[in-house]
Amino acid sequence: MTTAARLLDELCHLTAQSLESLEPLEHFQVIKLLGEGSYGQVKLAVHKKRGTPMALKFFLRDDTSLLSFLREYNLSLAFCTHPSLTxxxxxxxxxxxxxxxxxxxxxxxxxxxxxxxxxxxxxxxxQGVASQISGALSHLHSYGFVHRDVKPENIFLCDRECRWVRLGDFGMVKAAGTRVPCVWYSSAYCTPEAEMAKKSEEIDSGTLEVDNNGNKQNGNSGKTQRMLVSVDPSTDSWALGILIYAMLMGSLPWSETVSDNTAYKSYLQWTKWEGSTSQERASDQPKNFNQVAPKFAAFTPLAACLLRSLLHPQSRLRGRPNEVEKYLGGAWLLDKDVSG
Incomplete structure (x- = not known):
């Protein structure tokens, strides 16, 4: 466990001892609803004594453990000092x-x-949003934390022109190296390694054993054995790559990150991942580097290189968020007359 992770645990313990029970309307003037989700609601409010505007984040006690609430609060309080973190x-x-x-x-x-x-x-x-979010993620990673839920819905605007944004919603944050159940979900933001874990779970849960009478039985009593995986910063790199694609194209490159998805399979072929040797997999420059997957045809070589790095199918070869800075300033999209 890192020093930051130990400190977070200590802060949660201390906060639990001093958490007060208050009536919000006695201390805050609630202005309006800012957002809501499965956790609860966020409301704009003004502190009656200080006159300070703030967002109050309400977590339903029936659906939220005290520990998870304290972890999100203390993480945001003690470690989110970057200007693009809430x-x-x-x-x-x-x-x-x-x-x-x-x-x-x-x-x-x-x-x-x-x-x-x-x-x-x-x-x-x-490019501005990509720069800010890459900096925010690098800040979290420097403390040994992984966000694990980077997506447009968790990036909040500080002005109408989208010049300043903040990454928020830290309910999924875990310390790097923590063992957690791997969850696969149908989205481009889901990493390739999640699909591999899902397949392993399906194989394990489908293993049949034979009893003393020769009858086949499910060795796991019909229960799927959840595979534990180690939390890794490369998860955030993948999500950042998908985010950049979505910002530039207004769509996702594929509907789900699975090997039988046509668009994703085309991407794998472009990166020379599918069917390549182990030596080729470790190479940063496949021989047919310029044979672009159809979904990536609108990007300049500069942007294509960035996306290929962040969206590397093998997590250990995936680029880090701070590498985005090297790709800023140049064009990321080809001229529409050329690409169309």
């Missing part, structure tokens, strides 16, 4: 139905709201 104020309390903490307010919605379907964002805006 940091907490030193205010946390409970009500009969909710756990609540205060954080910096982002008043202009999230990135998902401004990405035009099938169009995307202006390229300069996309």
């Amino acid at each position: 940091s907490a104020f030193g205010i946390a309390f409970s009500t009969p139905t909710h756990y609540v903490f205060a954080q910096q307010p982002c008043l202009y919605g999230d990135l998902y709201d401004v990405i035009v379907p099938e169009v995307g964002l202006e390229e300069s805006c996309a």
Whole structure:
């Protein structure tokens, strides 16, 4: 366990001893609802004594453990000092139905709201967001934490023009190296290694044993044995690559990261991953580097190189978020007349 992870545990223990029960309306003037999700709601409020605007994040106690609430609060309070991370104020309390903490307010919605379907964002805006989020992730990684849920819905706008954004929602954050159940879900943001873990689980759960009478039995009593995987920063690199693609194109490169998906299979062939030797897999420059997958035909070689690095099918060869800085400034999209 890293020093930062140990400190986070200590902060959670201390906060648990001092968490007060408050009535929000006695201390805050609630202005409006900013957002909501499975966790609960975020409301814009003003502290009545200090006059400070803030976002109050309400977690349903029935659906949230005290520990997970304290971890998100203390992580945001102590470690999210980067300007593109949503940091907490030193205010946390409970009500009969909710756990609540205060954080910096982002008043202009999230990135998902401004990405035009099938169009995307202006390229300069996309580069600006990519730069800020890569810096935010690098900051978290420097403390040994992995966000694990990078997506447009968790990137919040600090102005209408999308010039300043903050990455938030730290409910999925884990320390690198932590063993967690691998979860596969149908999305381009899901990594290739999650599909491999899912296949392994299916093989294990489908293993049949023979009893003393020669009858076949399910060795796992019909229960899937969840595979534990080690939390790795490369998960955030993959999500950052998908995010950059979505910002530039207004769509995702494939619907789900599985080897039988046509678009993803084409991407694998482009990267010379499928059917390559182990020596070729370790190479950064496949022989037919310029044979672009159809979904990536609109990108310049500069952007294609960046995406190939972040979206490397093998996690240990995936580029790090801070490498985005090397690709800023040059064009990422080909001229439409040329690419179309």
